[in-house]
Amino acid sequence: MVNSMLETGIPKLDEYLSGGIPKGKSLIYLNYPGVEGDVFGMQTLYHCLTTGNNCIYVSSSSHPNMLIDQFSEFGWPIENYKEKLSVIDAYSSLVGDISSEKFIVPDPEDVNSITEVIDHVIKEVPEGSVFIFSSLSTIMDLCGEDNTINAVQSWNKTAKRNRMISIYNFTAWPYTESTLVQIKNDIFNCVINVGGITQQVIYGQYFCVSKADWIKFQERSMLFRVLRPGGIKIYLPKILVTGPFNAGKSTFVHSLSTRAVSVDRKGTTIALDHGHIDYKGFSADIFGTPGQNRFDPIIKMISGEAMGVFLVVDSTNPENFNRAQQMLEITTGYGLPYVIIANKQDMQDAISTDDIRKQLNIPEEIPVVSTIATEKKGVFEAFELLVDKITGGI
Amino acid sequence: MEGYSLGIDKLDENIKGIRGGSNIMMIGPPMSGKETIINDIIYKGLKSGDAAVIVTTKEPGENVIDWFNYNNLEIPLENLGIVDCVTKTLGVPTSETSNIKRASSPVDLTGIGVKISQFLEEFWMKKNIRKTRLCIVSLSTILMYSNIQTVFRFLHVFTGRVKAAGAIGIYVVEEGMHDTQAIATLKQLFDGVLEIKQEEDSHYIRVVGFGKKSSPWYEYSLDGAQIELKDISNGE
Numbered sequence: 001m002v003n004s005m006l007e008t009g010i011p012k013l014d015e016y017l018s019g020g021i022p023k024g025k026s027l028i029y030l031n032y033p034g035v036e037g038d039v040f041g042m043q044t045l046y047h048c049l050t051t052g053n054n055c056i057y058v059s060s061s062s063h064p065n066m067l068i069d070q071f072s073e074f075g076w077p078i079e080n081y082k083e084k085l086s087v088i089d090a091y092s093s094l095v096g097d098i099s100s101e102k103f104i105v106p107d108p109e110d111v112n113s114i115t116e117v118i119d120h121v122i123k124e125v126p127e128g129s130v131f132i133f134s135s136l137s138t139i140m141d142l143c144g145e146d147n148t149i150n151a152v153q154s155w156n157k158t159a160k161r162n163r164m165i166s167i168y169n170f171t172a173w174p175y176t177e178s179t180l181v182q183i184k185n186d187i188f189n190c191v192i193n194v195g196g197i198t199q200q201v202i203y204g205q206y207f208c209v210s211k212a213d214w215i216k217f218q219e220r221s222m223l224f225r226v227l228r229p230g231g232i233k234i235y236l237p238k239i240l241v242t243g244p245f246n247a248g249k250s251t252f253v254h255s256l257s258t259r260a261v262s263v264d265r266k267g268t269t270i271a272l273d274h275g276h277i278d279y280k281g282f283s284a285d286i287f288g289t290p291g292q293n294r295f296d297p298i299i300k301m302i303s304g305e306a307m308g309v310f311l312v313v314d315s316t317n318p319e320n321f322n323r324a325q326q327m328l329e330i331t332t333g334y335g336l337p338y339v340i341i342a343n344k345q346d347m348q349d350a351i352s353t354d355d356i357r358k359q360l361n362i363p364e365e366i367p368v369v370s371t372i373a374t375e376k377k378g379v380f381e382a383f384e385l386l387v388d389k390i391t392g393g394i
Numbered sequence: 395m396e397g398y399s400l401g402i403d404k405l406d407e408n409i410k411g412i413r414g415g416s417n418i419m420m421i422g423p424p425m426s427g428k429e430t431i432i433n434d435i436i437y438k439g440l441k442s443g444d445a446a447v448i449v450t451t452k453e454p455g456e457n458v459i460d461w462f463n464y465n466n467l468e469i470p471l472e473n474l475g476i477v478d479c480v481t482k483t484l485g486v487p488t489s490e491t492s493n494i495k496r497a498s499s500p501v502d503l504t505g506i507g508v509k510i511s512q513f514l515e516e517f518w519m520k521k522n523i524r525k526t527r528l529c530i531v532s533l534s535t536i537l538m539y540s541n542i543q544t545v546f547r548f549l550h551v552f553t554g555r556v557k558a559a560g561a562i563g564i565y566v567v568e569e570g571m572h573d574t575q576a577i578a579t580l581k582q583l584f585d586g587v588l589e590i591k592q593e594e595d596s597h598y599i600r601v602v603g604f605g606k607k608s609s610p611w612y613e614y615s616l617d618g619a620q621i622e623l624k625d626i627s628n629g630e
Binding site (some may be wrong): 036069091141196 | 483487490498499503504508510511514518539543544
């Protein structure tokens, strides 16, 4: 039975959208350049086909002959759903190639030419079909920004009239401000931002619902990875907790975590602390490393996969700050965002966070957070600050 | 941040290194050996421990690797990434390898951008390599399928990524294929230009934009994969 809400097939996203997309609505995957946002539209198409929906796929940046290959990379045999899938070829004419598709856009550089074919296709497919555009940005590049925005508005109206759902992949290249504002705010019922976590390179990808006019809105984000085969999978980031011997790293990991274990001997960590946190819609795995130099290879190993770092220092023990700096150098070499934990602030001889910042030579934009890990004081504030650093405050 | 050298001795001596984060246009007439020069810059970088990403719009990825083999240039393949924009366009059934990722077509700037980003992430995060050379061979092919504004937007993003990663980017443009306004538009995005010219049967190369004045024109010849620069030419 086909549900009245259309599932996107993206893990967690349907839950965020209260079950999926209602008939007649439009959704755009707004992709940051360089992240694998196109897979969202592909995964939604395949999921729609497997759940019994009729779909129309507008292929504008590659030859439709390649679709089977492109989808099979992810383990999605779309060739099994030929009866349910109509393809509009908005590419071949552009490069002077031959097309075997039934629906061909004669001039992909003219948005009216695309509209004419869409209007024709709509008459041939059942009511309630799903429209998926492989790359709206390619259409915009070829046909111009204003023309495309106007056309999208008319396509969405047509889709609504026919109780269809329209879904767009769009790469947010630096178009004019007014185009991007209209796309983000005005012309779609739902906007899913697909972004990258960037320092020197894009080292993580996330999606978040930034607009959905059929639900009580709550902005939530989720990190993901793209597997071949498999498609989009939710990814729990690793967060590294490091710092000199006896700074309180294990206590910090345990006080932050929903659940945690440590491998220690006589109270000293000799392998790893491991914890897991679910806090305000953000989940992460936390790894604490031992403080002694001989365990530095473990820091390097985890830094290569981590998304962020807590450097824990004992505020009563400035003699260990040199070692703290050494450890920081190892992790910052990977370009990871970090937060300094000034622990044991309840002790009488604890020095202030300002002094710690000076002595460790920490730049102003890096938070130095006062904590008492044994009482869980300051630990969640520190976590929120690091999450902000990782996601850029999204 | 450590600088880069091109590995072309006289030019390097003249410009005294290229700052990480620089983006360079290489422009010259057809058949002047631009690909050989690019491959040589890549080869020298790989030999000195840098990583390299080549976006190829004219040759399938395998051909790029074959060029190094054919010329007996041993390279650490694990540090080389190729974004192949050709093979899928030819409709040849193929899959990706650890070195070669394939974009759908030269029109698929989104796909090309994703593959570049993936290689940059792999070299920086997983392989801990801090110096990468990104070469697009060539921008002219991309410009044949997309208009100048589209390519400008794409380059605007990726020259920024090159800066953020402290890499260097070299972008090949065929002289004579584009109008001067298009070239001037693109030049805004670059820190310098590697210029190649042909006079009668001789080819010359110089660097513009690094240092207070342009380097002199050096006559060069290509012997297989080897570039030999002769003495400084007297005139323009």
